[in-house]
Amino acid sequence: MSQDNRRFLLAERPTGPVDENTYDLVREPVPGIDEGEALVKVKSISIDPTNRTWIGEEPTYLPPVAIGEVMRGLGLGEVIESNNANYPVGALVNGLTGWQDYVVTSDQMPLMVVPEGVQASPAQLLGTLGMTGCTAYFGMLEIGEPKEGDTVVVSAAAGAVGSVAGQLAKMKGARVVGIAGGPEKCSFLTDTLGFDAAVDYKADDWRAQLKAATPDGIDVNFENVGGEIMEAVIGRLNVGSRMVLCGLISGYNDTEPPPGPRTFGNLLIKRVKLQGFIILDYYPRFGEAIRELSGWVADGSLRSEQTVVEGFEELPNALNMLFAGQNTGKLVVHISD
Amino acid sequence: MSQDNRRFLLAERPTGPVDENTYDLVREPVPGIDEGEALVKVKSISIDPTNRTWIGEEPTYLPPVAIGEVMRGLGLGEVIESNNANYPVGALVNGLTGWQDYVVTSDQMPLMVVPEGVQASPAQLLGTLGMTGCTAYFGMLEIGEPKEGDTVVVSAAAGAVGSVAGQLAKMKGARVVGIAGGPEKCSFLTDTLGFDAAVDYKADDWRAQLKAATPDGIDVNFENVGGEIMEAVIGRLNVGSRMVLCGLISGYNDTEPPPGPRTFGNLLIKRVKLQGFIILDYYPRFGEAIRELSGWVADGSLRSEQTVVEGFEELPNALNMLFAGQNTGKLVVHISD
Numbered sequence: 060m061s062q063d064n065r066r067f068l069l070a071e072r073p074t075g076p077v078d079e080n081t082y083d084l085v086r087e088p089v090p091g092i093d094e095g096e097a098l099v100k101v102k103s104i105s106i107d108p109t110n111r112t113w114i115g116e117e118p119t120y121l122p123p124v125a126i127g128e129v130m131r132g133l134g135l136g137e138v139i140e141s142n143n144a145n146y147p148v149g150a151l152v153n154g155l156t157g158w159q160d161y162v163v164t165s166d167q168m169p170l171m172v173v174p175e176g177v178q179a180s181p182a183q184l185l186g187t188l189g190m191t192g193c194t195a196y197f198g199m200l201e202i203g204e205p206k207e208g209d210t211v212v213v214s215a216a217a218g219a220v221g222s223v224a225g226q227l228a229k230m231k232g233a234r235v236v237g238i239a240g241g242p243e244k245c246s247f248l249t250d251t252l253g254f255d256a257a258v259d260y261k262a263d264d265w266r267a268q269l270k271a272a273t274p275d276g277i278d279v280n281f282e283n284v285g286g287e288i289m290e291a292v293i294g295r296l297n298v299g300s301r302m303v304l305c306g307l308i309s310g311y312n313d314t315e316p317p318p319g320p321r322t323f324g325n326l327l328i329k330r331v332k333l334q335g336f337i338i339l340d341y342y343p344r345f346g347e348a349i350r351e352l353s354g355w356v357a358d359g360s361l362r363s364e365q366t367v368v369e370g371f372e373e374l375p376n377a378l379n380m381l382f383a384g385q386n387t388g389k390l391v392v393h394i395s396d
Numbered sequence: 397m398s399q400d401n402r403r404f405l406l407a408e409r410p411t412g413p414v415d416e417n418t419y420d421l422v423r424e425p426v427p428g429i430d431e432g433e434a435l436v437k438v439k440s441i442s443i444d445p446t447n448r449t450w451i452g453e454e455p456t457y458l459p460p461v462a463i464g465e466v467m468r469g470l471g472l473g474e475v476i477e478s479n480n481a482n483y484p485v486g487a488l489v490n491g492l493t494g495w496q497d498y499v500v501t502s503d504q505m506p507l508m509v510v511p512e513g514v515q516a517s518p519a520q521l522l523g524t525l526g527m528t529g530c531t532a533y534f535g536m537l538e539i540g541e542p543k544e545g546d547t548v549v550v551s552a553a554a555g556a557v558g559s560v561a562g563q564l565a566k567m568k569g570a571r572v573v574g575i576a577g578g579p580e581k582c583s584f585l586t587d588t589l590g591f592d593a594a595v596d597y598k599a600d601d602w603r604a605q606l607k608a609a610t611p612d613g614i615d616v617n618f619e620n621v622g623g624e625i626m627e628a629v630i631g632r633l634n635v636g637s638r639m640v641l642c643g644l645i646s647g648y649n650d651t652e653p654p655p656g657p658r659t660f661g662n663l664l665i666k667r668v669k670l671q672g673f674i675i676l677d678y679y680p681r682f683g684e685a686i687r688e689l690s691g692w693v694a695d696g697s698l699r700s701e702q703t704v705v706e707g708f709e710e711l712p713n714a715l716n717m718l719f720a721g722q723n724t725g726k727l728v729v730h731i732s733d
Contacts, residue, residue, distance in 0.1 A: 318655050319659070
């Protein structure tokens with residue numbers, strides 16, 4: 060275990076994928092703590108599409124990470140030293156740790172304490188039982204509102220959020236179609252997760268596949284990707300359908316905003332309700348979601364899938380893996396036990 | 397007064413604006429009526445953006461008008477002969493009369509009877525106290541939900557729906573910005589209708605005007621137009637804002653679907669609720685809207701503006717006038733007293 064605090068600081072804003080010039084990897088002394096503070100040793104870091112949006116020029120729902128600042132990221136750690144009764148030594152904590160080995164927390168910079176007795180791996184706590192699971196939970200159940208017999212289409216369906224969102228729609232009795240890249244991920248969706256159909260967006264005939272998989276149109280779109288696949292999905296939305304706009308990952312590495320969907324008019328014709336959605340708005344209700352999700356994971360009705368990359372130094376590469384779709388389920392980087 | 401029934405039949409689908417080949421103007425005998433039917437003499441016909449969408453190749457929210465069929469359109473008429481107690485002779489009726497002098501109505505093909513005692517011109521009954529007013533009423537009040545102090549942006553604001561929608565938002569205490577073409581319409585919005593600001597989309601500096609008129613961003617967009625102005629408006633939507641997607645008139649004459657807004661991602665970042673909206677879905681509630689709108693027109697709190705074109709033969713030209721923005725308020729064609 061390193062006695063230094065390794066940190067990835069933002070060195071320059073990438074114009075496409077992150078590369079070797081994007082970050083400086085520095086070693087600093089482990090920080091000391093003042094009154095009211097606690098020291099957290101980070102164990103695993105979550106890799107999310109939003110990491111890339113935080114290092115662009117433009118503010119999104121949070122201000123951009125400044126040049127020279129530690130890279131913003133979600134992580135899971137353990138309290139190893141404490142002057143704060145809310146953070147007892149040994150507690151697991153979850154939240155914006157940043158890409159570093161150690162972080163200081165306090166009541167002003169809170170991390171969420173994982174309730175004692177929760178039996179889950181760090182990857183699960185960052186995934187299905189963390190922000191990722193909450194995103195699928197509130198997005199699908201409160202905005203998408205799938206009903207018995209609805210056709211639900213989830214993009215990036217083999218990814219962290221999509222794989223949970225699709226399973227939740229299945230639990231509500233919907234017919235679920237997942238869009239994913241490559242035959243392996245597609246079989247994972249239908250054979251392992253029990254989706255009704257899968258569309259391989261890397262296949263030449265993806266449009267025909269989408270049409271065949273949604274013969275009665277689409278009642279709910281849980282959108283994670285954007286681009287021309289979303290355009291085709293919007294074109295097949297039914298009257299009164301719902302569109303959960305959760306992510307537009309296909310454009311996050313672009314330097315110019317991508318073109319909007321040419322099927323935009325169908326949102327009018329079909330009286331679609333589209334709701335843009337950022338999970339942080341639901342923060343006060345995470346507890347209720349995680350309780351319910353834990354129950355489903357425990358009784359086997361919800362499968363939690365992870366891809367774990369080994370080693371702190373791999374953080375930037377892991378972010379590119381995410382954009383290349385090289386993960387199945389939640390992608391995390393394991394940095395210490 | 398003609399004793400023939402003049403009718404515009406669809407001859408071919410236009411590829412852009414309608415022209416002299418789009419319709420055949422025919423003269424047929426005035427139709428007779430059977431049991432349960434009533435004969436209506438049409439007095440005024442409403443010109444609406446949706447007329448153009450009904451003669452394209454593709455079904456929209458209604459099937460396309462077939463070649464050889466009478467042009468679909470909203471109109472106001474008077475019952476002149478009746479075998480149906482629901483349609484007494486002398487009653488005014490409002491609904492899908494088509495572009496013709498006479499139409500037969502029945503309980504199977506209903507027109508809405510204007511309640512006795514309503515004091516309004518045919519143009520008002522087709523406009524502020526008809527489908528147009530209902531569109532502004534439900535779209536703005538039930539979907540847009542403007543609150544005290546909100547910034548509301550209405551496009552095609554000097555048009556039939558926009559002029560009413562903006563006034564309703566003013567009544568709710570919002571700051572209202574209208575987008576319209578040319579200095580005359582812009583002065584009409586601010587000086588006559590009491591909007592807080594107007595943006596002239598025909599001016600070179602319309603982007604700067606929009607920015608200056610919405611210094612705190614936009615909380616409600618009542619969208620009638622689409623295209624690059626909508627794209628700019630979406631780019632200025634605030635967190636938690638609402639977008640009433642009522643019309644996309646700028647694209648209705650296009651042969652290919654227009655590009656979608658490049659600012660689509662802002663719908664996600666700002667957690668916008670966008671709702672596509674077709675007024676026919678609210679048909680059962682027209683009564684309540686028209687009662688309330690009539691009261692506001694009567695007490696002077698709502699101004700009802702019309703542009704009246706004279707003569708049945710002018711119907712196709714009037715449709716092109718609408719797309720060229722040559723009307724202020726409701727555009728109707730007067731065909732008989």
